[in-house]
Amino acid sequence: MRAAFFPGCLIPIKYPQMEVAIRRTLPPLGIEIVDLEGFTCCPDPIFFQATDKIGWLTIAARNLCVAEEAGLEIFTICSGCTGTLSEAHQMLAEDEALRARVNRRLARIGKTYRGTTRVRHIVAYIRDQVGLDVIRESVKRPLDGVKVALHYGCHLLKPSNIMKVDDPDEPRILHQLIKAIGAEPVEHQERFLCCGKACVDPDLPMEMTRTVLRSVRDTGADCMGMICPTCFSSFDTGQLVIARKTGEKLEVPPVYYFQLLGLAQGLTPDEVGLSKHRIKPKALLEKVATAGA
Amino acid sequence: MIRVNPEARKRLLDVLGGNRVSFCYQCGACVGDCPSARFHESFNPREIMLAALMGGLDDLLAEDSPIWKCSNCYNCYERCPQDVRPVEVIIALKNLAREDGQTPGDVAAVHDMIVKTGRSAPMLSSLNRKRESMGLPPLSPINVEELQAILQPDEEGS
Numbered sequence A: 001m002r003a004a005f006f007p008g009c010l011i012p013i014k015y016p017q018m019e020v021a022i023r024r025t026l027p028p029l030g031i032e033i034v035d036l037e038g039f040t041c042c043p044d045p046i047f048f049q050a051t052d053k054i055g056w057l058t059i060a061a062r063n064l065c066v067a068e069e070a071g072l073e074i075f076t077i078c079s080g081c082t083g084t085l086s087e088a089h090q091m092l093a094e095d096e097a098l099r100a101r102v103n104r105r106l107a108r109i110g111k112t113y114r115g116t117t118r119v120r121h122i123v124a125y126i127r128d129q130v131g132l133d134v135i136r137e138s139v140k141r142p143l144d145g146v147k148v149a150l151h152y153g154c155h156l157l158k159p160s161n162i163m164k165v166d167d168p169d170e171p172r173i174l175h176q177l178i179k180a181i182g183a184e185p186v187e188h189q190e191r192f193l194c195c196g197k198a199c200v201d202p203d204l205p206m207e208m209t210r211t212v213l214r215s216v217r218d219t220g221a222d223c224m225g226m227i228c229p230t231c232f233s234s235f236d237t238g239q240l241v242i243a244r245k246t247g248e249k250l251e252v253p254p255v256y257y258f259q260l261l262g263l264a265q266g267l268t269p270d271e272v273g274l275s276k277h278r279i280k281p282k283a284l285l286e287k288v289a290t291a292g293a
Numbered sequence B: 001m002i003r004v005n006p007e008a009r010k011r012l013l014d015v016l017g018g019n020r021v022s023f024c025y026q027c028g029a030c031v032g033d034c035p036s037a038r039f040h041e042s043f044n045p046r047e048i049m050l051a052a053l054m055g056g057l058d059d060l061l062a063e064d065s066p067i068w069k070c071s072n073c074y075n076c077y078e079r080c081p082q083d084v085r086p087v088e089v090i091i092a093l094k095n096l097a098r099e100d101g102q103t104p105g106d107v108a109a110v111h112d113m114i115v116k117t118g119r120s121a122p123m124l125s126s127l128n129r130k131r132e133s134m135g136l137p138p139l140s141p142i143n144v145e146e147l148q149a150i151l152q153p154d155e156e157g158s
Helices: A010-014 A016-025 A047-051 A053-070 A079-094 A096-109 A122-130 A132-137 A173-180 A204-219 A229-235 A237-246 A257-264 A282-291 B006-013 B019-023 B035-039 B045-053 B075-079 B086-099 B105-117 B127-133 B144-151
Strands: A002-006 A032-034 A074-076 A119-121 A147-150 A184-186 A223-226 A254-256
Touching (some): A002 A053, A016 A257, A132 A173, A173 A184, A204 A237, A229 A254, B006 B019, B006 B086, B075 B086, B105 B144
Parallel strands (some): A002 A032, A002 A074
C-alpha cells in the first residue's frame, strides 16, 4: 500500500514526535509512506478560510493536484488538514462552476485539478485499508490494563456527509483502534465537546478545554487519546495556561494515538517522543514498564 | 418595526456558503448542541442567522461581532434540518468582515503567515537540525511565488 503523506504544519513543526510515531508505526502495517515535494499548509481551515475562502479552496486544490499528479491518494495526520482537503475535494466535485473558477487560478501555475485523488485521515486509512487484524498482529506488547479516555475532536467526523468516517454521535473508530492495541477505551462525559481552539475570545477556549479535562480526570483514565494536534495543543499547553490563570492543576496527559500504537509495537516511550510532552503520562508509562518490553 | 436591508443581504448571498441562510426557518436546532452558546450567553447561532436574514451586516461585521466566538465544531451543520450550515454562513460573514477591514489581529496573522511562508506555524532555523536528530527528513521547501500567484483575485470577466 502506497500513499502520499500530507504532513501539514503543526505536527512537523511543533510536535515532530508525533511524526516520528507515524513514520515508525505505519511500515509494520504494510504502508509505504511516500513523501512528495510541493505540499504547503492545507491551508488552515479556521483562520485562513475565515479570511479568504476562495483562496483557501484554491490552495487546497493545489495540494490535491500534487497528489493527483503523482497518481496517489493522500493520508493526513491532522484533523484540520483532513477537513480542509476533504471539503475542498467535495466542493470541487459537486460544483462545476466553482471548479472552473479554481482551475482558472491554478492555470496560472500550470495546474488543473481533475478530482481523481482521495483524502483520508490516517486512522480511517488504517481501519479501512489495513484492517484491525493487521494492526493487532503488529502489536508486540499489548497495552493491557491501560485505560484511554477517547477524545475524537470535531473535524475527523464532521461534517459527516463529507468526512464519511463514522457516525459523529456514536463514533467507534478510535474505540476499535484502541482495543486493537490491547488498551481499554473509556468514554468520558464531555467526549463530544470541542476543545475551543478556534474561538476568538479571551475566555471561551479555556472554559471548553477545562470542562473536557475535568471530565477526563473524573474517569480515572491513565491518559487521554486523540488524533488531532490542535486538540493536543489545547489539552497539553492549555493545561499550563489553566494552572497559571486559575491555579487548577488537572494533570491529564494527552497522547496521540500513534504514540500509543508505537508503544504497543514495542517502541520505547522516548522513541515515540513522550518525554517531549508538557504533561507527562506517568500512569501510562508505569503500566508499560510493568508490562515489560 | 422590523426592517430588512436587502442590499446587505445580497452582499452575503454572493459569498461562497452565504446563500444557504435563505433556507433558515428559525427552528433553533443549531443552538442546543452549540458549545459557544453553552459557555457564552451572548452567542446564539439562531440569532446570528436571523440577523443575517435581515441583512443586519452592520452589527454582524462590527469589531465586537459574536461571529468570532464560533468554535467551528460543525454541530450546527449536523443538526440543521434545512441544511443551512450555519457555520458556513458564519464563515461567509467572516469573509465579508475581511472586506470591511474588520478581521481580528490573531486571525489575520495566521492568514498572513501562510501567504508569506506557505505554513501556519513559524519555522525556526534550527528546526531541520532538530528534525534530523529525531531521524526525520528536512521539511521540503515551499514555492511561495506559486502560492501568491494563485491567491491573486480572479481575472476580470471570469
